[in-house]
Amino acid sequence: MEKMERNINLLTWQNSIEYLDFQGEDYAYLDTPSKIVCLVRDFFDITKGNWNVSDLLLLKTAMTSIDLKPKDKVNYLTVMLEINDTPALQEKLLGGASIKAIEESSCLLSLSVLKKLMDLDDENFYIVDTVSDYLVDQGIQADRKDVRNNLVIRYLKTKEGVNIDTQVECYDLVLDLLYNINQGQEENILYLPGMETEMIDESAIKSSMEFTMKEAETLYQQGKIEEAKTKFKELANQDYGPAMKRLGDLCQATEDFVLANQWYEKAGEADYDWGWYCLGDAFMYGKGVTSDYEIAVQCFQNAYDLDGEAKEHAAGCLGLIYQKYENYDAANAYFAEVGEAGIPFGWKNLGDSYYNGTGVEQNYKKAREYYQKAIDLDESTKGELTKIIGDTYKSQKNLEQAYIYFQKAGEAGNGWGWYELGDAYFEGKGVEENYDKAREYLLKAYDLEGDSKNYAAGLLGIISLYQDEYEQAEKWLQKAEKAACDWAWIEVGEAYHIGNGVEIDYKKAQKCYQNAYNLGKKNKGEAADRIGIIYFDNKSYDNAYKWFKKSAEADFDFGWKHLGDAYYKGYGVGRDYEEAIECYEKGLRHYGKAYDLCKKMLDRLY
Incomplete structure (x- = not known):
């Protein structure tokens, strides 16, 4: 029937x-x-x-x-x-069921x-x-x-x-x-409402918790935050680890790290591996607690020992910490385990060990093998890792292979790959010098976001400078920001200062020198000296003295010479021969272009 x-x-x-x-x-x-x-x-x-x-x-x-x-x-x-x-x-x-872990x-x-x-x-x-x-x-x-x-x-x-x-x-x-x-x-992988089963009560309770957890997550994704929190807390009160860990995540999102860590610890004590993992992460990076690698190791080890989904992620962090402790054998063993588990991070870090010779003998070939394994697992790592593979070939003076991998890196969206090719054509390293080719690759690097963008702009500025395109050089150097070369700014400033290929414009010249000075690099003193000269030529002696002093403080020989002149003639400061002598002597010791001028002034004063 x-x-x-x-x-x-x-x-x-x-x-x-x-x-x-x-x-x-x-x-x-x-x-x-x-x-x-x-x-x-x-x-x-x-x-x-x-x-x-x-x-x-x-x-x-x-x-x-x-x-x-x-x-x-x-x-x-x-x-x-x-x-x-x-x-x-x-x-x-x-049918409203939850899905249990599937082996x-x-x-x-x-x-x-x-x-x-x-x-x-x-x-x-x-x-x-x-x-x-x-x-x-x-x-x-x-x-x-x-x-x-x-x-x-x-x-x-x-x-x-x-x-x-x-x-x-x-x-x-x-x-x-x-x-x-x-x-x-x-x-019993599916827990269907009303299904007849011989599962023990404990399993039925767990199934109910999983279903409630899914409901809470749905509420959260719908923007019903408080309703979701209420359900998470109800589950947490029943010692449900995933809910405790989730409450920790919510606290961390609002930067309440102390409460977040309390929840993570409770989740771990409830034998939820991600609870221990997150607490380990807090102690590793000092989130709401003082950074403590020993406690972090204990937490990650707890997560690892529970043999759940967090195991390999915990292994990766243990590898990083043991690497800091210089226990390289343990670190590399963990990285290998993570890689074998199908997580690219493991192979990437093991590749880094062989690339840098950290705990193992430096071996570029092995590094390349591990980087390739990481790429095979996750295509999104291709740009970064093919660039590093290119670096290994470059270090071995195999520029032909290096440039092949830099090209691959650029095509995968890594700006440094394009930058390296642009720099090669700019310098004529392994290829014939070609500014047009260099510009082509550098423009590709500039079009991508990241640190390489500014460096590409800086090199584009230098190329424009070498081709006497001073206005274009200024635009690119401005875009380069902190990655610009200070001497390039000085060269562009000089063009405006003396009218080399552009109309004389003291304000633009001073701005270019100021940009060079602001970079705080090795030509800082020369930039300050040139600003002082502009002020001096415009009879603004107080400002000229101030900038000559900055130049001298940066130990630029002409800075000392011009500061000595200020003391000798009383420009912007009271006349003081002793100070002038001291400045000329400091300029003299560089044995640079200011040597003869400083010596001449010292002969006059003695």
Whole structure:
């Protein structure tokens, strides 16, 4: 009788499916992911996970009835993302269930993908934020969801060798989801409302907490912060580690580091690995506490020993701390473990060890191997690491290979790669000197955000200067800011000062000299001296004296000579021969261009 009732329900469903609706929209008018989810959930609920070949043929007919052709292809990842990012679809497919950690991802691929996406949206959002912040620091603007999606793609590709960004037939995807839902329920990976199970009470409570945690995260993402906090606190009062850690994150976001660390410690004591990890991070970097590496090591070790998702991240931090303690064997062992776990950070740091010879014999070849492993795991590291690979070849005087990798780095969005090529053509290092080529690459570097932008502008200014394009040089040096060369500013200032290729303009000359002085580099004294000369020529002796004194304080020989002149003749200061003699003697000791002039004045005074 039960089987007959099930068959009648299945036939009734198939015959009426085009009239069914989801959230007020007829099935036939839904988008493809929504059609797939509705079909899967309805079919599963009616068959209760027990179907035969005839039932599956009926399912195919139902698909066609709502204009979903079984042979049509869809992108697997796109459908999974739509389900995860649409709460109503997620609720429909899973029936309000939470997904437990899955040991064999390849066996239950669809649930594994959804679980990974949910974790990165919820309790492990820290990972996505860390990667996003790193990309911003490298001058790469990345959408947070794109970062999350790429992490999931790379995780499954590395761990299971599965490419989820691929085309599949609609019918195959429906069958896969049905299998995942059925197995998930049978293996207690899914906690469905009302399902009969022999799980002990403790597991049921954990399932309920996970579901409440997901509700809290949804509220938070909807901007209902206080409602979310209330749910987090309710869970924290039940010693639920993820909720305690999440409360710590919220406190840290408002820079209440002391309270944040209290929550992290409670989460750790509740055996939640990310709690210990975050507390270790606080002691490592001094967030709300005095930086203490010994305590940080204890916290990271606790996280590592719990053998959860935070394990390899904790291993990476342990590696960094042991490196600071000069325990290089332990540090490099941890970095290797992190790399083997599919985290590019590990290979990158191990590459750095061989690049710098930190705890191991310097070996550029090994460094390149580890950097390449990091690149293979995460394409976003390509720009930075191919530039470093180029540096290794440059250090070995293999400029041909170096420039190949600098080119790759530039094409991957690393400004320093383009800068190195521009500098090569500017200097004629390994290639024929070519200012046009240099300018081409430097402009590419300038167009990218990051430190290389200003340095590219500085070198562009020098090229313009060498080509007697003084106004253009001034514009580029202005853009270079602190990365500009002080002597280049002096050269441009001199052009305006004496009318070399441009009209004489003392104000512009003084501004250029002032820019050179403000950089505080080795030509600071000369810049100050030239400002003093402009004031002197304009009979502003008080200001001239002030700038000659600054030049002398920077130990520039002409600064001493001109300051001596001020004391000798009483320009801007009372006449004082003893002071003048002292200044001339200091200028004399440089044995520079001011030597003869200082000696002449000393002969006159003696």
